[in-house]
Amino acid sequence: MERSQFETSLSVPQAPSERAAHVILFICGFVSVLTTIGIVLILAWESFQFFQVVPLRDFLFDTQWTPLFSEKHFGIAALLSGTLLTTVIAILVALPLGLSAAVFLSEFAHEKVRRVLKPALEVLAGIPTVVYGYFALTFVTPILQKIVPNLSGFNALSPGIVMGVMIVPIIASLSEDAIYSVPRSIREGGWALGSARLATIIRVVIPSAYSGIAASVILGFSRAIGETMIVTIAAGLQPRLTFDPRVPIETMTAYIVQVSMGDTPSGTLEYKTIFAVGMALFLLTLVLNLISFALRRRVMKGSG
Amino acid sequence: MTPLLEDDINLIEDPDLVARSLDERIETAFKAICFLALLLPLMLLAVLFGDVMLDAIPRLSLDFIRNFPSRLPIRAGILPALVGSAWLMVLTAAIAIPLGVGAALYLEEYARPGTLTSIIEINIGNLAGVPSIIYGLLGLELFVRVMQMGRSLLAGAATLALLVLPVVIMSSREALRTVPNPLREAAWGLGADRWQTLRRVILPMSVPGILTGIILSLARAIGETAPLIALGAITYIDYLPDSVRSKFTALPIQIFNWVSRPDPEFHLNAAAGIVVLLALMLSMNGIAIWLRIRLQKRANW
Numbered sequence: 001m002e003r004s005q006f007e008t009s010l011s012v013p014q015a016p017s018e019r020a021a022h023v024i025l026f027i028c029g030f031v032s033v034l035t036t037i038g039i040v041l042i043l044a045w046e047s048f049q050f051f052q053v054v055p056l057r058d059f060l061f062d063t064q065w066t067p068l069f070s071e072k073h074f075g076i077a078a079l080l081s082g083t084l085l086t087t088v089i090a091i092l093v094a095l096p097l098g099l100s101a102a103v104f105l106s107e108f109a110h111e112k113v114r115r116v117l118k119p120a121l122e123v124l125a126g127i128p129t130v131v132y133g134y135f136a137l138t139f140v141t142p143i144l145q146k147i148v149p150n151l152s153g154f155n156a157l158s159p160g161i162v163m164g165v166m167i168v169p170i171i172a173s174l175s176e177d178a179i180y181s182v183p184r185s186i187r188e189g190g191w192a193l194g195s196a197r198l199a200t201i202i203r204v205v206i207p208s209a210y211s212g213i214a215a216s217v218i219l220g221f222s223r224a225i226g227e228t229m230i231v232t233i234a235a236g237l238q239p240r241l242t243f244d245p246r247v248p249i250e251t252m253t254a255y256i257v258q259v260s261m262g263d264t265p266s267g268t269l270e271y272k273t274i275f276a277v278g279m280a281l282f283l284l285t286l287v288l289n290l291i292s293f294a295l296r297r298r299v300m301k302g303s304g
Numbered sequence: 305m306t307p308l309l310e311d312d313i314n315l316i317e318d319p320d321l322v323a324r325s326l327d328e329r330i331e332t333a334f335k336a337i338c339f340l341a342l343l344l345p346l347m348l349l350a351v352l353f354g355d356v357m358l359d360a361i362p363r364l365s366l367d368f369i370r371n372f373p374s375r376l377p378i379r380a381g382i383l384p385a386l387v388g389s390a391w392l393m394v395l396t397a398a399i400a401i402p403l404g405v406g407a408a409l410y411l412e413e414y415a416r417p418g419t420l421t422s423i424i425e426i427n428i429g430n431l432a433g434v435p436s437i438i439y440g441l442l443g444l445e446l447f448v449r450v451m452q453m454g455r456s457l458l459a460g461a462a463t464l465a466l467l468v469l470p471v472v473i474m475s476s477r478e479a480l481r482t483v484p485n486p487l488r489e490a491a492w493g494l495g496a497d498r499w500q501t502l503r504r505v506i507l508p509m510s511v512p513g514i515l516t517g518i519i520l521s522l523a524r525a526i527g528e529t530a531p532l533i534a535l536g537a538i539t540y541i542d543y544l545p546d547s548v549r550s551k552f553t554a555l556p557i558q559i560f561n562w563v564s565r566p567d568p569e570f571h572l573n574a575a576a577g578i579v580v581l582l583a584l585m586l587s588m589n590g591i592a593i594w595l596r597i598r599l600q601k602r603a604n605w
Contacts, residue, residue, distance in 0.1 A: 021499040022414055028406025029415070032428050032473070035466050039438060042445045100341030108335050117342060124345055127352075128527025128585070130556045131578050134563050135352050138359070138571055168345045198331040219433070226435025228530035229556075233563050253437050253530070260440070260534045266449055274534075278441045282434065289433040 043282055046275030053269055059276070065239035065255070067273045074273070076280055078239040082249035086160040086231050087224040089245060093164025094220055098171025099206075099213065105172070106179040107201055118173075125169040133233030136162040141234060154236030154248040163230050167220040174219060178212020178299050179205060215295035222288035226281065228253035252281045356582075359575030368576055372542055373558065377569035382577055384541045385558035388457070389526055389584075391545055392554055395461030396468065396525055401518055403465070404472030408514075411473070412480040413502055432470040439467045440534025448535060455536040458548040463531050468521040475517025479510040512599040516592045523588035527581060529556035555581045 051059070054074045062075025101121065105114050141158040145151045182205050190200035206213070228251075236248025237258050250258070256274045264271045363378075371381025407428075415421040443463030453459040483506050491501040532554055539561035541553045555577060562574035 015497055015499075018497045018499045021502070025406050025410035025414055028403050029410040029424050031403050032407060032431055032469060033424055035442070035469070036427050036431060038446055039434065039442050042442055043438075046445070097341045097345060100338040101345075104335070104338035104342050108338065117346075120346055121342065124349055126524065126585070126589075127349075128529065128556055128581060130527070130529045130560050130563070131352070131356070131582065134559070134571070134574055134578060135355065137563060138568075138575075139352070139355050165345050165348050172342075196327040196331065198327065198334050222433060226437065228435070228437045229560065232530075233560065253435065256437050256441070257530060257533050260444075260536060261539075263536070275441060275445075278438055282438050285433060285435055286430065289430060293429065 039282065043275055043279040046272050047279040050269070050272040050276040053272075054276075063241045065250075067270055068259070072269075075241070076252075076277070078241045079250060079252045079255055079277065080280075081241050081243060082156065082231075082235065082239065083225055083251040083253070085156045085243055085245060085249060086163060086235060086251060087221060089157060089160025090163040090167060090224040091217065091221060093161050094167045094171050095217055097164070098168045098216070098220070099175050101168065101172040102175035102179055102213075103201060103206075106176045107197075107205070121169045121172055124166060127166070129166070129227060129229035130233070132162050132166055133159070133230045136230055136234035148246060151246045152236070152248055154234065154238070155246050156235055156249050157245040159230045159234040160245065162234070163224050163227055166227070166230070167223050170223060171216045171220045174216030174296070175209070175213045178209035178216070181212070181299060182208045209299075211295045212299040215292045215299065218288050218292040218295070222285045222292065225288070226253060226285050228257060232257045252277050256281075353582075356575050356578050359572055360579040363572050363576035364579060368573075369580070373540055373561075377567065377573050380562075380570075380573050382555065382558055382580060384544055385553050385555045385577070386580070387544050388541075388552040389555045391457050391548075391552065392461050392464060393522055393526055395457060395548060396464040397518065397522055399462060399465035400468050400472050400521070404469050404518070405476050405514060407469075407473045408476030408480060409502060409507075412477050413498060413506065428470045428473055432474070435530075436467055436528055437530040437534055439463055440531030442466065443531060443535045454549065455538065455551055456549045457545055457552045460532055460535055460537060460552060460554070461548075463535055464525045464528060467528065467531060468525050471521040471524070472518055475521070476510075476514045479513025479517060480506060482513060483509045512595050516595045516599070519588050519592040519595070523585045523592070526584060526588070527556055529560055532557055533560070555584075 058074050059076050061077070062073050063077055064073035064075050065078035066073045105118060109117065136158045140162055141151070141153060141155065144155075144158055144161075145153075148157065151157065186204060186208055187200055190204040191197075195203065231251045232254040235251065235254060237250050237254055238248040239250040239255065240247065242249065255277055259270060259274045264274075367379075368381045369386065370383055371379060372383055373385075374380040407424075411421065411424065415424075440463065443459055443466075447453045447459035447462050448455055451459075453462070487505055487509070488501055491505045496504065537557050538551055538553055539557055541551065545552045559574050559577040559581065562570045562577060565571075
């Protein structure tokens with residue numbers, strides 16, 4: 001009854017202000033779609049021009065990246081290896097810390113402790129990355145140089161570790177949600193079979209929260225790949241196809257910054273390289289974000 | 305007495321119980337390890353703050369805030385960067401607030417479930433995960449080149465506005481959702497249309513929540529470096545920007561410039577710049593928290 005009255009009130013002719021509001025607000029909402037379209041078009045257009053000059057084969061299989069030198073090579077692998085190296089180091093730091101923090105927050109911490117520690121942890125994700133870069137270069141690297149022999153002043157290890165600390169809250173927060181959403185009945189099943197609390201957490205709860213934890217790791221991976229300033233400041237701006245964490249390297253993001261700092265005239269091949277690299281970066285993070293999103297959706301469905 | 309004592313001994317020797325107490329000890333250890341894993345990053349954060357503060361002390365003075373950059377680290381200050389960041393914040397807010405709140409209002413109050421709505425929603429989620437440097441490339445091509453804004457404050461602010469838009473939209477939607485439905489229905493029942501309900505009932509009630517989200521995302525934007533560099537913001541400027549068309553520098557860019565110099569004396573300037581930047585961010589966060597507390601008080605009416 002109520003519903004039908006409401007429906008009829010909707011079919012009453014709308015005031016002009018009502019219509020205008022509807023249209024204007026829709027446009028605001030649509031700006032975000034235009035942003036995505038803009039990003040895709042711009043990256044695609046400039047990359048297309050880039051690949052008119054540089055064959056895709058060279059881009060994918062050349063092992064050197066030297067667009068700024070006289071003898072030019074365009075092998076993205078040299079930048080990709082730097083990116084993967086710092087990212088893997090970051091995940092190796094962030095996963096154990098983040099997951100343990102999530103277990104503590106969801107399984108052991110009292111509500112009061114949780115309410116203090118969780119926002120405190122989130123502060124880590126809000127520190128500007130240029131600050132982390134400073135910290136990596138002037139504090140962490142000198143300490144690491146005393147521990148790790150032959151560690152260069154610019155290297156992948158130090159920014160990787162610092163980046164790992166930065167993404168701990170991402171992994172902790174999403175993993176905690178996943179662990180939290182494991183139904184109590186599953187835990188009780190574990191206890192009923194005589195399993196201790198610890199064994200239940202490790203053998204039952206964490207495996208049940210697997211999708212959510214994987215989602216958090218993949219999202220952390222994507223963040224680390226897209227992170228720019230820490231690696232620009234502390235990793236060295238030297239593209240190199242290597243998996244040695246002690247030597248200077250360059251990531252995809254740092255290359256874009258490096259070219260942007262010089263006054264590169266638009267239309268040149270150098271200018272186009274940053275869009276080609278940007279395209280690779282965009283696709284990589286997009287795929288990871290979509291996988292992470294799909295996994296999280298599975299978690300939400302499972303708990304609901 | 306004796307039988308009881310015997311019982312106790314039996315209990316202790318019961319292998320099941322011994323195992324259990326061992327389990328308990330392992331569990332306590334495990335708990336401690338998890339707690340340490342949580343504390344370790346927080347301690348690093350404290351070390352970071354301490355380290356930066358110590359480095360910054362020799363440079364922190366009024367002159368540091370009043371001076372222009374210089375070749376001499378002792379005399380170099382952050383005035384143009386500070387003024388540039390202030391301009392950027394105001395302009396970014398002016399662009400991002402109407403667009404973000406508008407989009408949130410559309411999605412919460414107007415949109416009917418359908419393909420278009422879900423495209424917009426999924427798209428906002430995806431945009432939040434796009435690396436900030438990509439936004440810089442978007443700004444470089446779209447604002448600087450195609451729209452002919454040059455490497456100006458306006459181009460920088462437009463880029464930052466697009467960057468923070470997803471967060472502004474998501475937090476504003478959350479604030480709008482806290483307005484109870486009966487209030488909407490009461491307004492409709494009194495004959496108000498959607499727009500009137502929005503303007504007179506829903507917006508006034510959700511303003512503190514929306515503001516909190518906006519301030520938090522602006523606090524994020526003030527620390528963004530990569531997109532502004534990609535856009536071509538310059539690192540050395542010897543004048544103050546006087547219009548939205550001016551070239552500019554900003555705090556994080558000035559910090560980056562000082563960090564990347566080989567002379568460690570300049571690193572102290574970077575540290576002092578970081579202290580100023582963090583102080584700005586933390587006070588913005590403080591305002592947001594204060595607003596949230598006020599909001600919670602009001603919500604318990």
